[in-house]
Amino acid sequence: MRLADLAALNAARAERRLCAAVTPLGGGPGRLVLAEDAARDPLAGPLAARFASARSGREEADGVFVRVYRPSPRLVVVGAVHITQTLAPMAEAAGFDVTIIDPRGAFATPERFGAHRLIAEWPDADLMALDRETAVATLTHDPKIDDPALIAALAAGSFYVGALGSRKTHGRRVERLGAAGVASADIARIHAPIGLAIGASSPPEIAVAVLGEIIAALRGASRLAEARAAA
Structure with a gap:
């Protein structure tokens, strides 16, 4: 070389x-x-x-x-919620370096998350240490917490950006982000409702759906299919 x-x-x-x-x-x-x-x-x-x-x-x-x-992939989960309790250990088993961020002290406790890296602060770009090899999943359902994290993830070009909530909830989110100056093309990158459409209903099932969608994005499932089709 x-x-x-x-x-x-x-x-x-x-x-x-x-x-x-x-x-x-x-x-x-x-x-x-x-x-x-x-x-x-x-x-x-x-x-x-x-x-x-x-x-x-x-x-x-x-x-x-x-x-x-390829750098080791990171996963930043915004929201120390029930879904995260299943998502964090599964993601670590799959090779992700996981960080959980939630400013709500009653949720972000070692008793609930053990040895996982837990930050009880408001998410921002510097704290999240975002890059193209980082996935971001916002799960609090609170715009005051989720929206800044989404904006930072989109600006950093994170390979996966997902947000919990119904289609109606996401519609309101789209309006808020647009009003905050986020480009429509960037907003369209958000996976919402978050997770693969597998009919998940319980927090552990939703965690499986979210991790599956993140891995599909990491491995470039759609690009890989296109490359194989062209071969």
């Missing part, structure tokens, strides 16, 4: 940016591709699949080896 590419790789990893080193199998200079630039790369299809699976490997047809560098 050229020194310039190595420096760019180290910078990308320090900034927790998903990227890949593409090396010709027959020798010669390789290149570094950031995930956000992959759609414009000649290997757009294979790269989409590699980024989705986070697996390195040979692309024989293209004569290259793709080494994927």
Whole structure:
């Protein structure tokens, strides 16, 4: 790898940016591709699949080896609620670094959440330490808490942004965020009602639905299907 590419790789990893080193199998200079630039790369299809699976490997047809560098995914849950009590341990078992944020001291207690990282403060961009490899799920159902977290997550480009509530509740949320200056295209990125449509009703079932939707977003399920269809 050229020194310039190595420096760019180290910078990308320090900034927790998903990227890949593409090396010709027959020798010669390789290149570094950031995930956000992959759609414009000649290997757009294979790269989409590699980024989705986070697996390195040979692309024989293209004569290259793709080494994927993906930061450990994070999950920020806003709301120390019953759903979170199931969601947090499942997400950690799936490899997520989980942070729970809730300014309501009666909810955010070690007795309810054990050893999970728990912050009893109001969510903001600095506290949440957001980036493109972070998922954000807002579960308090309180606009004063959820809305600032949603705005920060959308501004940071977090790979998943979800919000608890009915379609009617989300309609009011859309109006509030629009009035706060959030672009319609950004608002459309919010998964609401949150979670996969599996008919979940209890808090543990909703937690399963939420984690499934987050993993689908992490693995780029829709992009991966498109890449496979084009192959």
